[in-house]
Every structure is written in structure tokens, then in C-alpha cells.
Amino acid sequence: MARTRLTQEARKARTREALIDAAALLFARRGVDATSLDEVALAAGFTKGAIYASFPNKQALIDAVVERHLVQLDAAPLLQEGVSLADRLGAMGRMAAELIGRIPRETVILDLEYRLALLRNPRARHWIAPANAAELARVPGRFAALNKAQRATSPFSADELFFLMATLVRGLALALAERPGAIDPAGIETLFRLLGGEGPARPAGKGRRRLGAQRPTSG
Numbered sequence: 001m002a003r004t005r006l007t008q009e010a011r012k013a014r015t016r017e018a019l020i021d022a023a024a025l026l027f028a029r030r031g032v033d034a035t036s037l038d039e040v041a042l043a044a045g046f047t048k049g050a051i052y053a054s055f056p057n058k059q060a061l062i063d064a065v066v067e068r069h070l071v072q073l074d075a076a077p078l079l080q081e082g083v084s085l086a087d088r089l090g091a092m093g094r095m096a097a098e099l100i101g102r103i104p105r106e107t108v109i110l111d112l113e114y115r116l117a118l119l120r121n122p123r124a125r126h127w128i129a130p131a132n133a134a135e136l137a138r139v140p141g142r143f144a145a146l147n148k149a150q151r152a153t154s155p156f157s158a159d160e161l162f163f164l165m166a167t168l169v170r171g172l173a174l175a176l177a178e179r180p181g182a183i184d185p186a187g188i189e190t191l192f193r194l195l196g197g198e199g200p201a202r203p204a205g206k207g208r209r210r211l212g213a214q215r216p217t218s219g
Contacts, residue, residue, distance in 0.1 A: 016054040016064075018044045024065045028109040032062060032117040066114050069107045073099060073169065075139045078146075085152035085196045092165065093192030097185035100173050108177040111170065154196045161195055168192070 006014070022044035026035040037058055041048045055061040077083075077091035144158040154161060168191060176182060 012054065015044075015046060015050055019046065019051055019054055019061065020064050020068055023061050024068065024106065024110060027062070027065060027113050028106045032113045033120065037061070062114065062117065065110060069110050071099065071103055071107065071111075071169075073165070075136070075143075078143050079139070081146065085147055085150065085154065086193050089192045089196045090189050093189035094185065096165070096169050096172070096192065097188040100169065100176060100188070101185075103173050103177075105177050108173050112174060152196070156195065164195055165192065 019040060023035070023040045026040060026043060037051050038048050040061070041051050044050070051061065055064065073092065073096060075092075077095060078088050080088055080091075083091075140158040140162050143161075146152075147154070147158070156164060172183070172188060
């Protein structure tokens, strides 16, 4: 059977994907700052020129890796009419627990590496915006309007609440990558409910684990 010849655009796209795959693997293993473009090119089976044909610089390659591994929560449960604020936050907590359980360890490491790189280089600091950024920007306002209509109050503003939820997901993903099972899904749901000023949804003591002190590990 005759082979289908790839077009120039298809070859370029395939090269770009191979470079992103190689960079993701090396960034997760060695760190962003410790990985050179030469090493990425070698791991992907190309020359360094192939990188510059696809990306203008290292930061553009880093951004492409981050975009590939970007993880988002669906905010739909927060906008359900006829559902109390506590239950909407609880639904988000359940969704977050399910999502965190599916996030690959490599993605957690890459997110941490990306943020460390930005902290080390504040002049180059910028954040990757998701494709639906404009739509997401409207969600806190819609959420606040629904709460006002329900006369539901929270200790936090809508913007603060969304920031805290994102921070919780990121922090829990990292913590559970280090210590799987340290908190169960019901515990994560309770954390989200508490953001609205509500108490825990589960009976006291149910599903709780005694964490104890962590022993230092040698690297």
C-alpha cells in the first residue's frame, strides 16, 4: 500500500507536537530552567533549528506545554438556579475531587515548574489564558447576580471565591500527588461548602484520616 505523503503543514504540525511532548517530559523530570532547547531537540529527534521553526523562543515552547496540560473546572454547577449556595459549592467540590483524581502526576509537576519559573523571572511573568477566557470572565458576575437573587451571602466576594476555589484545586492536586488518599472526596466537598460559610455536609469524623507528622525525605 502506498504511503500518503504529508503536506508541509502536516509535517510542521507533527514536529511541533513532538517537540511539545519531549519538552513536557524533560520539564517534568529536570525542571524548566535546567532543560535546554538543545536537549529538547535531541529528545525529540530534531535539530535545534526545528524548535525555532516552531517557536520563537523557549518561553513560547513553555507556554505551549502549559496550554497542552491546562486543567479547568466547569463552573456550570455554580450557576444552577433553584439550588442553594452551599449545594452549588458542594457540587463544585465533588467535581473538583473527581478532576483532581484524574490529573496526571506529570501535569501537577509541570504546573509547579511553570509557576516556579515565573516567580524566578518576574519580568517575564504572564499567565496562560484559556481559549474560553472571555466567557470565564463573565462567570463571577453571573454567580454574584444569582446569589443576590437568592439573598445568599458568603464571607467572600465572587472574585475572591473563584480565586480561592482555583487555589484549593491546585494545592490539593499537589498535596495528593505527594500523599494520595490524604483527604477523601467528601472532605474536599466540605472544604468547598465552607467557602460559602456553611458547615460540613458529612457527619463529624466520617471519612477523616489521621495525617500525623510527615517525616523529612532525602532528595
